[in-house]
Amino acid sequence: MRRAWVETESEVGVEAMEDLGLKFFLSLRKSYWIGRHMKVTTPRIACLETALAYRRRFAELQQALSHRGVVSPGLLNRLSIADLEDNWHRFSALYIEACCGLGETQNIDASSPKSKEAVAKRLATLVEANSAEREKQLRAWNCRQMLLEERLQRQAARKERAALLRNRRAMSREDRNKARHQKLPSELVKNLVRRWERLQSQRRRREAAVLQQERAKQRAAARVELKQRAAARVELRRCRMEREERWRWLNRPDLTMADLLGQRGL
DNA sequence: TTAGAAAGCCGTATGCTGAA
DNA sequence: TTCAGCATACGGCTTTCTAA
Numbered sequence: 001m002r003r004a005w006v007e008t009e010s011e012v013g014v015e016a017m018e019d020l021g022l023k024f025f026l027s028l029r030k031s032y033w034i035g036r037h038m039k040v041t042t043p044r045i046a047c048l049e050t051a052l053a054y055r056r057r058f059a060e061l062q063q064a065l066s067h068r069g070v071v072s073p074g075l076l077n078r079l080s081i082a083d084l085e086d087n088w089h090r091f092s093a094l095y096i097e098a099c100c101g102l103g104e105t106q107n108i109d110a111s112s113p114k115s116k117e118a119v120a121k122r123l124a125t126l127v128e129a130n131s132a133e134r135e136k137q138l139r140a141w142n143c144r145q146m147l148l149e150e151r152l153q154r155q156a157a158r159k160e161r162a163a164l165l166r167n168r169r170a171m172s173r174e175d176r177n178k179a180r181h182q183k184l185p186s187e188l189v190k191n192l193v194r195r196w197e198r199l200q201s202q203r204r205r206r207e208a209a210v211l212q213q214e215r216a217k218q219r220a221a222a223r224v225e226l227k228q229r230a231a232a233r234v235e236l237r238r239c240r241m242e243r244e245e246r247w248r249w250l251n252r253p254d255l256t257m258a259d260l261l262g263q264r265g266l
Numbered sequence: 267t268t269a270g271a272a273a274g275c276c277g278t279a280t281g282c283t284g285a286a
Numbered sequence: 287t288t289c290a291g292c293a294t295a296c297g298g299c300t301t302t303c304t305a306a
Contacts, residue, residue, distance in 0.1 A: 025269090027299090028294095036296095044268095050275070065295090144283095213278085271306100272302085272303085272304105276295085279296090281292105282292085282293075285290090286288085286289090
């Protein structure tokens, strides 16, 4: 703004700038207090430096509400009601000063002088008009905080239950170990003997099963051999009978030469 | 004619919320 | 846990209306 002012003045001349009669004002918004769409403006200020000085002071006030350089949503999450009220009172005082405090000087356009009471009353009216909205925001914030608190409590309860369960398991494990180590030597010997007998019995059962399988195999092999011998005997008998039949045919009394020369296919 | 007030629109930055 | 969508707070600019 300063540079633009100087450049324009050098361009058109000081007189032309004075004739132009440029004035400046600040348009200010305080959503929480006077509503999202409501703004307040300062009177027109003829001197740029005065306007910039006010702008700086309002910016400093606003900086107190800011988070990382900007005023982000959720003012109630970061600031207490007392802080917000304090900031608003300081803003009101500065705004009243901007409207009235320097009204008598040449810096502020004196065409419409205001009384401090009138400005304060106007601000109070705006604040009152937005009270329902503030109340709504406060209720919503309360609800959110309660939900958050409940969630934290549930998480804590879950963690506690898990820890309890872990402890119980550890204790139970410890008890079992303790009981094992507290047994008498005679009982330990008895247990050992019982274990040895159990293992011996298992070994005997395994050996008997193996033996049984071997015998079954041998029986099966014997059965196969018997069948083969029987078949061989049948075949032998059949061959003998065939030989005897042939001998009888060759030695019968009515044998002819034609028979001998192969009339019969033998 | 002009200052002031009110309101709306757009853009930016950020936080919150609920669904995936 | 992540992320899109919405809400919030504000700045900047414009327009409209009213009263002096």
